[in-house]
Amino acid sequence: MPSATVENYIKKILVLSLDTREGQVGMGEIAKGLEVAAGTATSMIKNLERSKLVRYKSRQGVTLTAKGRKLGMDMLRRHRLVETFLVETLGLDWTEIHQEAEELEHAISEKVLDRLDKFLGRPEYDPHGDPIPTKDGKFAERRIRNLLECQSKQPRTIKLLTDQSTDFLNFARRKGLVPGTSVEVTNRDLISDAVELRVGNKKPFTLGSKAAKKILVSS
Amino acid sequence: MPSATVENYIKKILVLSLDTREGQVGMGEIAKGLEVAAGTATSMIKNLERSKLVRYKSRQGVTLTAKGRKLGMDMLRRHRLVETFLVETLGLDWTEIHQEAEELEHAISEKVLDRLDKFLGRPEYDPHGDPIPTKDGKFAERRIRNLLECQSKQPRTIKLLTDQSTDFLNFARRKGLVPGTSVEVTNRDLISDAVELRVGNKKPFTLGSKAAKKILVSS
DNA sequence: GATTTCATTTTGATTAGTCAAAGTCTCTTC
DNA sequence: GAAGAGACTTTGACTAATCAAAATGAAATC
Numbered sequence: 026m027p028s029a030t031v032e033n034y035i036k037k038i039l040v041l042s043l044d045t046r047e048g049q050v051g052m053g054e055i056a057k058g059l060e061v062a063a064g065t066a067t068s069m070i071k072n073l074e075r076s077k078l079v080r081y082k083s084r085q086g087v088t089l090t091a092k093g094r095k096l097g098m099d100m101l102r103r104h105r106l107v108e109t110f111l112v113e114t115l116g117l118d119w120t121e122i123h124q125e126a127e128e129l130e131h132a133i134s135e136k137v138l139d140r141l142d143k144f145l146g147r148p149e150y151d152p153h154g155d156p157i158p159t160k161d162g163k164f165a166e167r168r169i170r171n172l173l174e175c176q177s178k179q180p181r182t183i184k185l186l187t188d189q190s191t192d193f194l195n196f197a198r199r200k201g202l203v204p205g206t207s208v209e210v211t212n213r214d215l216i217s218d219a220v221e222l223r224v225g226n227k228k229p230f231t232l233g234s235k236a237a238k239k240i241l242v243s244s
Numbered sequence: 245m246p247s248a249t250v251e252n253y254i255k256k257i258l259v260l261s262l263d264t265r266e267g268q269v270g271m272g273e274i275a276k277g278l279e280v281a282a283g284t285a286t287s288m289i290k291n292l293e294r295s296k297l298v299r300y301k302s303r304q305g306v307t308l309t310a311k312g313r314k315l316g317m318d319m320l321r322r323h324r325l326v327e328t329f330l331v332e333t334l335g336l337d338w339t340e341i342h343q344e345a346e347e348l349e350h351a352i353s354e355k356v357l358d359r360l361d362k363f364l365g366r367p368e369y370d371p372h373g374d375p376i377p378t379k380d381g382k383f384a385e386r387r388i389r390n391l392l393e394c395q396s397k398q399p400r401t402i403k404l405l406t407d408q409s410t411d412f413l414n415f416a417r418r419k420g421l422v423p424g425t426s427v428e429v430t431n432r433d434l435i436s437d438a439v440e441l442r443v444g445n446k447k448p449f450t451l452g453s454k455a456a457k458k459i460l461v462s463s
Numbered sequence: 464g465a466t467t468t469c470a471t472t473t474t475g476a477t478t479a480g481t482c483a484a485a486g487t488c489t490c491t492t493c
Numbered sequence: 494g495a496a497g498a499g500a501c502t503t504t505g506a507c508t509a510a511t512c513a514a515a516a517t518g519a520a521a522t523c
Contacts, residue, residue: 028479028480030479030480051500051501052500052501052502053499053500053501056501061480061481061482062481062482062483063500063501063502064481064482064483064484064501064502064503064504065480065481065482066501067501067502067503068480068481068502068503069479069480069481072479072480083488083501083502084487084488084489084500084501084502111356114333114363115356115359115360115363116359117355117356117359125353125355125356128351128352128353129348129351129352129356131351132347132348132350132351133347133348134344134347136336136344137330137334137336137344137348140334140335140336141334144333144334247509247510249509249510270470270471271470271471271472272470272471275471280510280511280512281511281512281513282470282471282472283471283472283473283474283511283512283513283514284510284511284512285471286471286472286473287472287473287510287511288509288510288511291509291510302471302472302518303470303471303472303517303518303519
């Protein structure tokens with residue numbers, strides 16, 4: 026059995042690698058992501074290599090093996106199912122469940138997880154709009170892009186916010202930018218680095234490119 | 245925050261002390277109960293003393309302080325609420341949930357626990373018939389004795405099985421000895437060390453005193 | 464009272480995970 | 494191509510939890 030710590034490293038490497046073409050992740054990203062000293066990450070990665078969960082080239086980076094990817098997907102599944110449960114069943118607020126799930130995901134057995142999945146009606150997306158991997162480690166199909174990539178004058182549905190910090194989520198909620206909501210890009214100006222959009226019938230407002238990038242929509 | 249290990253020690257000391265008049269628990273019991281070497285228990289107990297969770301007299305025994313008792317009751321509350329959830333909501337079998345709860349109880353936050361309690365309808369007893377402590381650490385009243393102490397010819401309701409090993413629970417279920425069931429002691433013979441009892445309208449059968457002691461009933 | 468027994472405590476080692484700080488690469492930049 | 498900047502790795506040390514085995518104490522037996 027992998028320890029909770031190992032599970033956390035693998036999960037972090039997986040989510041970081043999803044943003045990278047090559048799937049290769051640098052030591053610094055891992056250390057920063059997990060809030061540990063750089064040296065700690067290095068030595069842990071060597072462990073993970075010994076357990077054949079990652080491949081590691083000194084001073085280059087880390088990639089998941091098939092085994093590591095499987096574990097990572099499993100952790101993502103756990104995390105997202107637990108989050109779904111916390112919101113759907115217990116009625117907690119979707120801005121504050123991340124940390125809770127972070128703990129519970131390590132404590133839940135395969136059997137209980139399956140029951141939970143069934144109880145929740147085998148959901149495909151979690152409350153943030155993230156797809157929940159299936160038991161065999163595959164994501165539900167998703168065709169979504171971030172707001173910065175979107176042509177204007179077309180209605181879109183918010184699917185996912187990639188920044189799950191409480192601050193960002195609160196900001197998003199104030200603006201009505203929650204998964205499921207319909208929005209329209211009314212104007213784009215890449216020079217001034219801004220995207221103007223309208224949520225429902227409210228007055229349009231402008232978003233910087235950093236924020237726009239964090240908001241994924243389906244078209 | 246106490247570690248999961250500390251929580252386990254305190255919980256074990258609490259349940260052991262509930263069976264003792266003095267509330268004093270020996271080192272051996274703790275070590276055996278937690279399946280650790282005797283020396284491990286000794287050194288851990290010293291830690292707990294430093295944290296003011298227990299009082300400890302060398303070669304005599306351990307008692308919980310008010311603080312320790314509070315933590316222990318909280319752990320019992322967690323454990324039993326989680327068990328209730330696993331059976332009531334997820335439909336798991338009550339003979340196999342103990343170990344699951346053993347993990348989850350450490351991972352669940354106060355807030356989630358409260359929501360869970362509410363969701364379950366603030367239950368007073370868990371699926372084994374054990375009372376669930378309230379948030380302020382008090383047990384629901386209970387007036388129950390074990391089958392060996394019972395006079396015959398009186399209907400009683402099974403409340404609790406004190407041995408939660410899978411083997412015993414399976415045996416109990418085969419015989420219909422589940423919490424909530426009505427039974428009647430038809431004969432007692434303390435010399436031959438046996439209790440005869442009838443479950444519902446089935447044919448009476450005989451139980452040894454060891455087993456009879458493990459079955460608690462209300463009259 | 465001396466001896467034996469058995470529970471308990473002490474001791475010394477081990478493992479997982481961590482940090483700070485010192486050392487080493489590699490890639491710019493001039 | 495030398496120097497410096499940053500990223501990365503190594504080193505040495507620490508904590509929590511554990512074990513096995515040796516030492517100790519207290520109670521029971523002789």
